[in-house]
Amino acid sequence: MKRVSLASVAPQAWRNGGGLTRELLTWPTDGPWLARISVAEITRDGDFSAYPGLERWFAVIEGAGVELGFDAGSLPVTNCSEACRFNGEQAPACRLLAGPTRDLNLMSQRACGNSQLQRVQPGVAWHSGAELRAVFTAVPMVLDVGQVNEILLDAGTLAWDDSADSAPWRAVLPAAAPPAWWLSLQLRAP
Numbered sequence: 001m002k003r004v005s006l007a008s009v010a011p012q013a014w015r016n017g018g019g020l021t022r023e024l025l026t027w028p029t030d031g032p033w034l035a036r037i038s039v040a041e042i043t044r045d046g047d048f049s050a051y052p053g054l055e056r057w058f059a060v061i062e063g064a065g066v067e068l069g070f071d072a073g074s075l076p077v078t079n080c081s082e083a084c085r086f087n088g089e090q091a092p093a094c095r096l097l098a099g100p101t102r103d104l105n106l107m108s109q110r111a112c113g114n115s116q117l118q119r120v121q122p123g124v125a126w127h128s129g130a131e132l133r134a135v136f137t138a139v140p141m142v143l144d145v146g147q148v149n150e151i152l153l154d155a156g157t158l159a160w161d162d163s164a165d166s167a168p169w170r171a172v173l174p175a176a177a178p179p180a181w182w183l184s185l186q187l188r189a190p
Helices: none
Strands: 002-005 019-027 035-042 054-062 066-070 073-077 084-087 093-096 101-109 113-119 132-137 141-145 149-153 157-161 169-172 180-187
Touching (some): 066 084, 101 113, 149 157
Antiparallel strands (some): 132 180
């Protein structure tokens, strides 16, 4: 199990000046990436950048949330919402609902596999045989891996495994805790 702390990653300013990004993981680590996991801080309204060929997942982890404007209409995304999935070709307009937000992002090469970002249900086993699977938590939590290994994760930590082990994962979180998220990338057969 590998892990990285949000606090250990230097922020990078966006080209449009609307926020900062901390890149937690590009996978695989050698060669062109198939998946990228980052945390962004959005400080003002503005358009997202277009990323042709990518599948994008977006979840609010701190702050009131945003409203994303797509051609088909607008979609509010709050810290209580499920993650929003969209094609990277779309560059939705983003309007802050009530001040800055901190957001979890998963981008993957659409031609290579299927990615997923879903809210952790505390105590409920998560089964995945994906080549890359990870968890991001905003608060301290215990990750049970296969009923034999308990791993303590600090707040703001991404932990991941790329061994394709299918042992179930279970999160032990404090009551009424901010969300934690499961992330995965299942590669397509060539």
